[in-house]
Amino acid sequence: xxxxxxxxxxxxxxxxxxxxxxxxxxxxxxxxxxxxxxxxxxxxxxxxxxxxxxxxxxxxxxxxxxxxxxxxxxxxxxxxxxxxxxxxxxxxxxxxxxxxxxxxxxxxxxxxxxxxxxxxxxxxxxxxxxxxxxxxxxxxxxxxxxxxxxxxxxxxxxxxxxxxxxxxxxxxxxxxxxxxxxxxxxxxxxxxxxxxxxxxxxxxxxxxxxxxxxxxxxxxx
Amino acid sequence: xxxxxxxxxxxxxxxxxxxxxxxxxxxxxxxxxxxxxxxxxxxxxxxxxxxxxxxxxxxxxxxxxxxxxxxxxxxxxxxxxxxxxxxxxxxxxxxxxxxxxxxxxxxxxxxxxxxxxxxxxxxxxxxxxxxxxxxxxxxxxxxxxxxxxxxxxxxxxxxxxxxxxxxxxxxxxxxxxxxxxxxxxxxxxxxxxxxxxxxxxxxxxxxxxxxxxxxxxxxxxxxxxxxxxxxxxxxxxxxxxxxxxxxxxxxxxxxxxxxxxxxxxxxxxxx
Numbered sequence: 001x002x003x004x005x006x007x008x009x010x011x012x013x014x015x016x017x018x019x020x021x022x023x024x025x026x027x028x029x030x031x032x033x034x035x036x037x038x039x040x041x042x043x044x045x046x047x048x049x050x051x052x053x054x055x056x057x058x059x060x061x062x063x064x065x066x067x068x069x070x071x072x073x074x075x076x077x078x079x080x081x082x083x084x085x086x087x088x089x090x091x092x093x094x095x096x097x098x099x100x101x102x103x104x105x106x107x108x109x110x111x112x113x114x115x116x117x118x119x120x121x122x123x124x125x126x127x128x129x130x131x132x133x134x135x136x137x138x139x140x141x142x143x144x145x146x147x148x149x150x151x152x153x154x155x156x157x158x159x160x161x162x163x164x165x166x167x168x169x170x171x172x173x174x175x176x177x178x179x180x181x182x183x184x185x186x187x188x189x190x191x192x193x194x195x196x197x198x199x200x201x202x203x204x205x206x207x208x209x210x211x212x213x214x215x216x217x218x219x220x221x
Numbered sequence: 222x223x224x225x226x227x228x229x230x231x232x233x234x235x236x237x238x239x240x241x242x243x244x245x246x247x248x249x250x251x252x253x254x255x256x257x258x259x260x261x262x263x264x265x266x267x268x269x270x271x272x273x274x275x276x277x278x279x280x281x282x283x284x285x286x287x288x289x290x291x292x293x294x295x296x297x298x299x300x301x302x303x304x305x306x307x308x309x310x311x312x313x314x315x316x317x318x319x320x321x322x323x324x325x326x327x328x329x330x331x332x333x334x335x336x337x338x339x340x341x342x343x344x345x346x347x348x349x350x351x352x353x354x355x356x357x358x359x360x361x362x363x364x365x366x367x368x369x370x371x372x373x374x375x376x377x378x379x380x381x382x383x384x385x386x387x388x389x390x391x392x393x394x395x396x397x398x399x400x401x402x403x404x405x406x407x408x409x410x411x412x413x414x415x416x417x418x419x420x421x422x423x424x425x426x427x428x429x430x431x432x433x434x435x436x437x438x439x440x441x442x443x444x445x446x447x448x449x450x451x452x453x454x455x456x457x458x459x460x461x462x463x464x465x466x467x468x469x470x471x472x473x474x475x476x477x478x479x480x481x482x483x484x485x486x487x488x489x490x491x492x
Binding site: 167189 | 309325326330399403404405
């Protein structure tokens with residue numbers, strides 16, 4: 001039995017506010033992906049290195065990021081660090097939590113991608129006189145990116161959806177934060193949550209479609 | 222004869238079909254169960270004892286109401302943001318969860334007359350010397366998102382527009398206390414009952430109540446679906462009886478402390 005009358009007109013008046021929230025959400029997702037990709041590449045390299053310390057550190061990061069809930073990681077970035085006297089604001093805590101999570105997952109993706117680039121490529125580059133970093137940057141990395149491009153878009157969508165966890169650390173200007181605020185003010189739960197779901201769907205769809213277009217353009221043989 | 226039987230059958234069908242038109246109050250009485258949505262992280266109104274049983278002013282109020290209706294009470298634990306979904310989806314019949322009666326919310330949900338009233342105080346960390354409400358100017362403050370006191374505090378922070386001043390809304394009261402004791406925020410405005418209960422609990426020894434927050438009285442009501450007018454009528458009379466029989470004062474003494482319970486009327490106007 002569902003006894004509820006929808007008030008769409010009133011809910012639609014909040015659309016500009018929610019759109020502004022969606023922008024913040026996208027901002028956090030993009031930033032967390034950039035940080036995540038950079039950290040992920042280093043983690044992937046570290047986990048394949050000869051140094052035991054580097055391998056160990058990378059393993060701890062990757063294992064924690066992949067095997068604990070993102071919610072916990074974000075909560076720890078805010079209240080965990082807070083209990084040690086380190087205070088970062090809600091935005092930074094959410095960003096750090098998601099970037100940490102992204103890096104862990106992407107490291108594994110990149111590791112697989114690196115395996116997919118034949119070792120002979122790097123050796124050929126070195127024999128042409130490139131330094132090791134040059135060989136990695138110019139020869140290996142672009143080929144790896146081709147392999148990991150679609151998993152990367154997956155992670156990007158996942159990052160967008162993870163931003164909804166920001167409310168637990170008091171973030172109130174992202175899409176979920178704005179929605180939750182409107183909800184407690186007016187109690188029109190179903191309208192606002194439906195609109196928010198619509199926003200998330202559209203954002204995710206835009207990301208996958210534009211990634212497909214971009215991939216089609218970039219990775220033609 | 223067959224004809225008569227047909228009429229009898231028709232009459233019986235009508236008689237059994239009738240309860241379909243019964244209102245929510247009939248449904249509750251018929252089912253023998255009253256399901257109350259209660260928030261259990263809001264002591265002393267609602268919390269859990271050592272054995273994890275729900276206790277508090279709201280829990281006792283629900284039990285009293287169930288007794289009056291001649292049914293058994295069932296407590297449905299509901300965080301603040303989930304009170305309305307719980308009612309609308311039929312997981313609970315009524316809400317006994319300190320719901321502030323704003324006009325905005327009344328467009329969605331039905332309110333009874335007030336069954337309790339809160340005053341707000343300033344809760345801060347010891348040693349910060351935030352002794353008056355105005356001294357919060359320029360400090361990071363926070364509260365439970367969407368609550369009466371959160372709205373008032375956020376409005377004032379915006380009005381002060383002081384550098385360094387900010388407002389954070391958290392999802393639960395527990396997170397507000399955690400953030401306050403860790404130093405993420407310097408002060409919060411919180412209902413006096415909750416503040417004294419958390420200070421008394423000893424869980425956050427570095428917190429102290431320093432003064433009153435100059436807000437309007439926060440009248441809180443029982444809630445039911447807006448169209449369940451029969452239920453709301455009953456709730457109103459129930460609250461009237463709780464106060465006139467002295468049960469209201471009894472519960473106040475039991476959960477809040479000996480004293481005069483808050484006046485539930487607004488002078489100069491009919492409810």
